[in-house]
Amino acid sequence: MHTGTFAAALASLFGLSASLPAHPAEDEARSSPIHGHIEFLWEAPARDSEARPVALGLLTRPEAPHLACWKSAAFPQRAVEVRLEIDDAHGRHPLWVGTETGAPLHVVRCRNIDLAALKVAPGMRRVVLRFDGRIAAQETIEVAASLATAAFHRGDRSFVNGRTPYLADIAPADYSGRFVWVLTFGPDGRVIAVETEVAEGLAATRLRAAGEEAAWLYRIGADPGKPERKLRQPYDLLPGH
Template sequence: MRADREWLVFALYLILLTVTWASSAEDAGSSGADVYIEFLWSKPEAGALARQETRSFVLGKKFNHQVCVAVLRSETPRQSMVLEAVDSRGEVVSRQSDESYSGKKRCYAARLPSWGVPGTWSYRVYLDGESTFTASRSVEVAMSLKAAKFNQPSPVPYVLGRPNYPEEASPQRFVGRLVWVMTVDAGGKVTHVEIEAAEGIGEEMKERALAAGYISRFPVDSRRPDAGIKYRRAMNFRPD
């Protein structure tokens, strides 16, 4: 399943935002595996309806950032995985192994040591003891949330809630559309979420979209009107 998302920002009294975040892995290696790497602002609770997808982290353990890895299409069963964090200097600052990794999606603590250098980091995935990484993805890492560029006044969220797919739904059923609108106040809090459109599998995911809206995070911006501004997110579902 893949969601088509596109950012459109209109800076008027109301702002409508339709979002596309590339969620596929970057810099794929030569192993032939299609590896998905996802960054989460915090660790979701068991059974959560949505998760906090992000493109940014903060050094340290305060936010419990997560890196999730899944092998999407591979005929070869996986037996192990190594996840490596490389900071903006190009130095490996953390490395963790999972000797029971099967290829199914699993999330790990991002392990962002406070002595790492802020900037653009990358997370590399090595499968089954390979010496060359299979896939990698970059993420912006800040010294603190207050100092983060992504947390400066802006109409762009730094955490965008994403609905979790119903586990009981078969891949063939993932066809449809879901659109929701968030109202955001000057403090960056989502105060209201409403469903604008739901078709196909989207009809079954409305509650999940509401949850996704409320866990999104936006920078503080005193220029926002008292009534808040509106951000629109659309997701189109199709089986791969």
């Protein structure tokens, strides 16, 4: 699947046991004045969907390609070098390297990633987004060889969260609301029923349909011994997310 296609589609929607140590002093000294945000998608959203499946863990060889995304809500109208990299004991592996020129105020870019091809080792990994060499955002995320060995796949906690689009015509200060869903999961950890228990603010007025679509994207660890599991899942709408 082509990067340009997903970048355009997602722009319309939007927001360590074996790890290298972080370098707080260096990071603070080299922080970027440009706001940045990092997000991983478990797989590409459906083309007609207004929701996206946010990954809380990654596989080196997933069934469908994961996507790495970066975004900014205050990007300058000039050329900016962008580097999104993931660290392991062997160094930094590039997930995105390029130059953004004359970007709009709100920019979202995503592309497929192949962690096996990049030879990223399993473990808790540091991911850093740099604009012009200065750190704009950083996260840690688990990389696993398979769901069977992934800590993020154990128990009833979610490892894929559904997210609604960010509405660009809403001022950040006004971007607030809340969903509470009751989700029913089947033995494979996928959602089989959604009940919207609470919808307040934008969740009720602008994002009800997209929110219910997002609820279907949640996934938890598989448990063949349980035909159904119900979880009450809150989701707060926050600026830029």
